[in-house]
Amino acid sequence: MSNVAQYDVVSIRNDFPILSREVHGRPLVYLDNAASSQRPRQVIDAVRGLYEHSYSNVHRGVHQLSQESSRLYEDARVAVRGFINASCVHEVVFTRGTTESINLVAQSYARPLLKAGDEILITHMEHHSNIVPWQMVCQQTGAVLKVVPISDAGELEMGRFNEMLSDRTRLVSVVHVSNALGTVNPVKTIIDAAHAKGIPVLVDGAQAVPHIGVDVQELNADFYVFSGHKLYGPTGVGVLYGKEKLLNAMPPYQGGGDMILSVSFEKTEYNTLPYKFEAGTPNIAGVIGLGAAIEYVRKIGLGAIAAHEHGLLEYATKQLKQIEGLRIIGEAGQKAGLISFVLDAVHPHDIGTFLDADGVAVRTGHHCAQPVMDRYGVPATARASFAMYNTFKEIDVLAEAIVKTIEMFG
Amino acid sequence: MENLRELYQQVILDHNKNPRNFRKMEHPDGFAHGNNPLCGDQIDIYLKLKDGVVEDVSFDGNGCAICTSSASMMTVALKGKTEAEAKALFDSFHHALTEDTAYPDDIPLGKLEVLKGVKDYPVRVKCATLAWHTFDAALRKFQGDISTE
Numbered sequence: 001m002s003n004v005a006q007y008d009v010v011s012i013r014n015d016f017p018i019l020s021r022e023v024h025g026r027p028l029v030y031l032d033n034a035a036s037s038q039r040p041r042q043v044i045d046a047v048r049g050l051y052e053h054s055y056s057n058v059h060r061g062v063h064q065l066s067q068e069s070s071r072l073y074e075d076a077r078v079a080v081r082g083f084i085n086a087s088c089v090h091e092v093v094f095t096r097g098t099t100e101s102i103n104l105v106a107q108s109y110a111r112p113l114l115k116a117g118d119e120i121l122i123t124h125m126e127h128h129s130n131i132v133p134w135q136m137v138c139q140q141t142g143a144v145l146k147v148v149p150i151s152d153a154g155e156l157e158m159g160r161f162n163e164m165l166s167d168r169t170r171l172v173s174v175v176h177v178s179n180a181l182g183t184v185n186p187v188k189t190i191i192d193a194a195h196a197k198g199i200p201v202l203v204d205g206a207q208a209v210p211h212i213g214v215d216v217q218e219l220n221a222d223f224y225v226f227s228g229h230k231l232y233g234p235t236g237v238g239v240l241y242g243k244e245k246l247l248n249a250m251p252p253y254q255g256g257g258d259m260i261l262s263v264s265f266e267k268t269e270y271n272t273l274p275y276k277f278e279a280g281t282p283n284i285a286g287v288i289g290l291g292a293a294i295e296y297v298r299k300i301g302l303g304a305i306a307a308h309e310h311g312l313l314e315y316a317t318k319q320l321k322q323i324e325g326l327r328i329i330g331e332a333g334q335k336a337g338l339i340s341f342v343l344d345a346v347h348p349h350d351i352g353t354f355l356d357a358d359g360v361a362v363r364t365g366h367h368c369a370q371p372v373m374d375r376y377g378v379p380a381t382a383r384a385s386f387a388m389y390n391t392f393k394e395i396d397v398l399a400e401a402i403v404k405t406i407e408m409f410g
Numbered sequence: 411m412e413n414l415r416e417l418y419q420q421v422i423l424d425h426n427k428n429p430r431n432f433r434k435m436e437h438p439d440g441f442a443h444g445n446n447p448l449c450g451d452q453i454d455i456y457l458k459l460k461d462g463v464v465e466d467v468s469f470d471g472n473g474c475a476i477c478t479s480s481a482s483m484m485t486v487a488l489k490g491k492t493e494a495e496a497k498a499l500f501d502s503f504h505h506a507l508t509e510d511t512a513y514p515d516d517i518p519l520g521k522l523e524v525l526k527g528v529k530d531y532p533v534r535v536k537c538a539t540l541a542w543h544t545f546d547a548a549l550r551k552f553q554g555d556i557s558t559e
Contacts, residue, residue: 024411349449349474350418353534357411366450373450379472380450408418409475 007308012300013389015040026359029394034179034207034338034385035363036229039293043233046292047285058284059258059275073284076291077274083294084224085215086241090273093247094287097238098206099129101225102173104240104277105202106133108250109223110171116142119168121199123148123156123185124375125178128368130204134173143170150375154181154330161190165197172201176208180369180381181330182313182338184212191220200246206230210387211309211336213302216241228286232387233293237286240277247273254279297388305388309337312386312395319399325406329381338385340367343402345409348380354405355382360398417527418475425479430486431468440552444471444544446536451477455544459552464488464496467545474537480525481541487522493549500542507535 013019018038021028030038050072056065058073080092095101110120120134124147131145138145146169148161156174165172172194177184191201200222205214209226216224223246228237242250252259252270256279261269270276297305316339320326325344343351352364363383366373373380384398435456444453451473458466467488469481488496502517506526519526528538 347474347478349451349534349537350476353414353531354418357414365448370450379452408415409422 007304009389009391015042016389017041019389023359024357029360029397031384031398032361032363033387034383037210037232037387040232040296042296043289043292047234047289050285050288057281069284072288076287079291079294080239084241085217087217088244091241091244091247093240093274093277094282095238095240096236097227098204098225101238101240102130103133104253105223106137108253109246110137111140112251114141114143114170117168118143118170119146119166121146121148121164121169121172123174124150125181125183125372126175127179130173130175154183154332156185162193165194165199169199172199175204177336179207180340180367180372181332182335183330183332184334184336188219195220207336211306222246228290228293231293232296233290234286237283237290244273252276256280300388308388309386312390313337315392316384316395319395323402329376329378338383340381340383342378342381343406346405348382351382351405354408355401358401360401413527413530420524421479422475425482426475429478429482433468434470435468440548442544442548442551444540446540451537451540453481453541453544455541455548457548457552462493464491469541476528476534476537477540480538483522484541484545487520500546503542504539507538
């Protein structure tokens with residue numbers, strides 16, 4: 001508990017310049033972190049510092065700037081390796097984000113392997129980005145997409161999962177933390193069960209890495225993917241972690257510069273890991289900003305962040321449950337810091353507009369998880385999602401703004 | 411906040427709580443399904459036409475207060491209009507919500523005026539226009555069916 005006591009949310013907030021602005025004449029209460037979090041000054045400075053001091057293309061020039069940029073870029077890869085405890089640095093591939101990482105695995109790992117009738121197993125609580133790439137590869141190969149159901153509380157039906165792991169299953173792809181429900185899935189159990197049948201597992205960690213310490217070796221995940229922008233880093237950059245053996249066996253995803261050793265019109269020799277999967281000039285500033293974000297998160301400590309956010313979740317759940325006519329969607333036993341909710345009297349869009357008028361930013365809509373909305377029979381929800389810089393007072397502002405909105409619709 | 415309160419009070423009072431012509435229609439002449447994939451608003455528009463006049467129009471579906479009340483007011487406004495008048499009203503309404511300039515051939519919006527405040531909330535404009543776009547699609551489908559006969 002000493003972590004919680006020492007947690008200095010005021011000084012953390014001071015690191016995030018945007019948090020001091022006002023919206024519609026009210027202090028910004030930013031509760032849309034599951035969509036994208038904000039950036040600390042350390043990340044902004046890292047990106048600015050690169051452009052003002054060191055910027056050039058990476059892995060090419062012999063000149064000083066190219067060497068400095070290359071070093072900063074590769075330093076970020078080292079930071080990612082440590083952050084998720086990959087066994088080696090070249091298991092970390094930089095992509096545009098979680099979506100591209102999943103598409104890469106779908107096209108480079110699954111597609112060459114799949115035959116008609118083979119199965120890909122996902123769950124009912126996946127984000128569209130962990131549904132559509134598999135539908136596409138199923139169309140291309142004749143494989144079949146299987147979906148593990150979820151309970152009313154928003155938990156995976158593990159009994160069904162175990163039954164659905166069949167001898168036709170070629171890959172399990174599962175979300176670590178649901179963006180629509182907040183559920184933390186038992187990924188270690190899932191991976192162990194799949195591995196017992198020789199089936200590899202991809203974990204979509206987009207919503208997990210900002211909130212939960214992830215150790216890919218301890219999980220024994222075959223692929224682990226996430227984005228930079230939910231982790232206080234820049235947009236347009238993400239990570240594909242893959243086990244060396246799997247990545248080495250996969251063909252490149254895109255062809256171009258940087259992913260080759262030599263090119264002639266007769267034959268091209270591909271580069272080694274991780275460059276084989278990083279065709280073209282990468283998002284240099286994005287990667288370096290992500291490195292700075294990871295350094296920032298590690299300095300504060302994910303344990304302390306998780307404890308703070310858990311406190312926010314418990315408090316917000318208690319406060320929101322007291323509001324008559326409010327229903328929380330997703331009440332799993334293990335939840336990360338987000339609350340999806342609907343009101344009897346007010347459509348989520350109207351909630352979003354009224355909360356915005358009070359300076360409170362929440363997400364409204366289907367959260368790119370339409371099957372989840374269908375599962376609970378709602379067209380959309382409002383979602384408040386918490387980050388390391390949110391405060392208990394902000395939860396009070398949220399709750400008051402919701403009550404005001406309900407009164408308005410009387 | 412005051413503008414918002416004003417807009418919603420005018421809009422939601424009545425039409426959101428008691429939407430007019432909120433029903434499925436048997437054997438419509440025109441039908442279209444409108445969907446706003448970003449926010450999940452879904453609207454079905456049913457249309458009956460007689461001698462080029464909108465004899466009946468109704469809607470069904472699920473949307474926010476602005477979407478529902480706009481659909482409700484639209485059905486009231488359209489009944490008895492000719493196809494050409496309905497199209498002109500759609501154009502005028504759409505213009506009022508999306509453009510700063512006055513509409514060249516300004517058609518009085520009547521009770522629909524209250525929805526003009528939505529213009530100050532650009533992300534909500536599509537909520538207010540969904541029913542109209544869907545009506546337009548239903549009408550065009552009907553006209554398409556006629557022309558192929």
